[in-house]
Amino acid sequence: MKSAVRDIYNNVFEFVRTFGAFQLFFLRLIRHSPRMLMRRPGLVIKQIYNTGALSLVIIMVCGFFVGGVLGLQGFANLARFNAEDSVGAVVALALLKELGPVITALLFAGRAGTALSSEIGLMKATDQLSAMEMMAVNPVRRVLVPRFLGGVIAMPMLVAIFTCVGLFGAHVVSVDLLNVDVGAFWQQMQLSVDMDDVQEGIFKSIVFGIVASLMAVWEGYNAIPTAEGVGRATTRTVVITAIAVLIFDFMITAIML
Amino acid sequence: MHCLNGFLLFCIVSSESENLIEIRDLMYSRGARVIFKDLNLTIKRGEITALMGPSGTGKTTLLRLITRQLIPQQGFICINGVDISTLNQRELYELRQRFGMLFQNGALLTDLNVFENVAFPLREHTKLTNRLIRHVVLTKLHAVGLRGAADMMPAELSGGMARRVALARAMVMDPEILIYDEPFVGLDPISMGVIVRLVRRMNDALGITSIVVSHDVAEVSTVADRSYLISDGKVAASGSPDELHAANSELVRQFMHGMADGPVAFHFEAPNYAEQLLGRDSE
């Protein structure tokens, strides 16, 4: 009985400690970020390429099909109320406010997040981070900050591209295949979409960019430096990012309503 | 406190002497496991010092302590007369720029090619022009015989080549102290011979102080000026390779001649064999 209490105490203690370490880690990244952006933009650009440009294919393919299925479902269900013309509005609102940022963040975690954490974990396992430390180069600044910044910058772009391709997919399905009037499609969309809705999506994409990149970098940096440890860190990156993104999504939506 | 003052004084005095690194009464434990206790050793300027010992004695840990990637619980490590536990981040990085370290597997940065790997410290710490960097890097690569491999990626290199590139990188800032962590492990005889020759040549030609951590007795004996044999968290024996070979301590003999059983037992601690087989430990 006593040991159970002790276990709980230890777990809670460990949780609080990890949480605190996580906050400090985040602050360290933030603190080094402006200087890295100013002095070594080349490093950040390379990471924007790695996380952003290399995720384009998956983002665009998924965006097209998500938009397409929204068009199908929207059409089928709105047809019950004779409101097929609103399909543009429904798809645009869903993509802009929710699905664009959330699905992009989840895909980002799967494509770029895992790549980041396994790369950093492997650098740790093969002593590359220690080697930098020994060459008097701060690995947090040289390795982690550019990767974090690259993710943070790439995410809003990916979300915007995802949403656009999604709209295109919905357009193809509903206008070209299901014969919704093209004018009605766009007019209904423009009538019901507000600048606020777009801003909500952009805000979410920025928050998710920070969350997803931070998790990936954190998990990689704290991976146990073995093959198994790196594998576990990669898995945890996806799981934790997914949970965090969905929780943040709920909170932001609740606040913005 | 008194003791500390006395030690700092000692540090200052010895800074003029030929002792580059002094380790006194070092205690380090990880969790409940004590790795070093009352460890004392001295590394002399300009010599090649070998740290030897059975695997698992914490040789790599000792290197991490010397370079302050770890901090000891007790005792002092003085480099050039400065207690390194007192340094702040900036001073520590200044100190580390005077170190070169060769990691076990080279630890080359996988996303940079050989040239950029060697140029890395220069790009990070100096504002040299590209032409000058090119000049320095090619010189160092030439010294390890890999000028022709400048455009290759680390993944394309063999183990011995990777280690030579890492050596060129460790040399590029012209360090005072070069640390080799297990430089001979997993190399074919030719690469091994190359590395042994390089260690010796770097040390003599450039007046560097070298520390070699290894358990390859034969290779160490050919390069080291002085060896420390570490076992059970202490220095078990020290002296020139010849002295160690001639030593009559059982542990030293076992290690130097590679005997399977001795003070370092062949069997890991276990209950009585007969009893366990007969199943008496089941209750």
Added chain:
Amino acid sequence: MQQTRSVEIGTGLFVLLGMSALFFLTTQTTGGDRFSADDTYEVEAYFENVGSLKARAPVAMSGVTIGRVTSVTFDAERLQAKVTFEIDSQYGTIPDDSDASILTSGLLGSQYIGLQAGGSEDSLEDGSEIFFVQDAIVLENLIGKFLVSSGGDE
């Protein structure tokens, strides 16, 4: 060098694509006839019932947006809802006996204020009140009325 060049080109293309996607979203999906004018004058009106009219809802005349609602509050003295809205100054000749009604765009769409021109010589100006108003149509009341009136026939 060749490698960094292709990285730079790739990144540049990616960022350009992202920017143009953002631009597309902000300009093409949102309402094109959104009201934005620097110079406006404010008018107020009191309603018994505003339905679900909200701030930022459009104010339209003959179907063209000429202004927007700035606030919807409850006036405790008159026990009515007070709606203030701003109108673009270039439409400065709206008669002051025009009437304002709360209308719904589409069957279930959002609500807006529709102005119908009156015949007065004087125009609305900053701070004037519109006296002729028509409340929002609340579905329940409508159904109630319908039931009562159809019941009265018997």
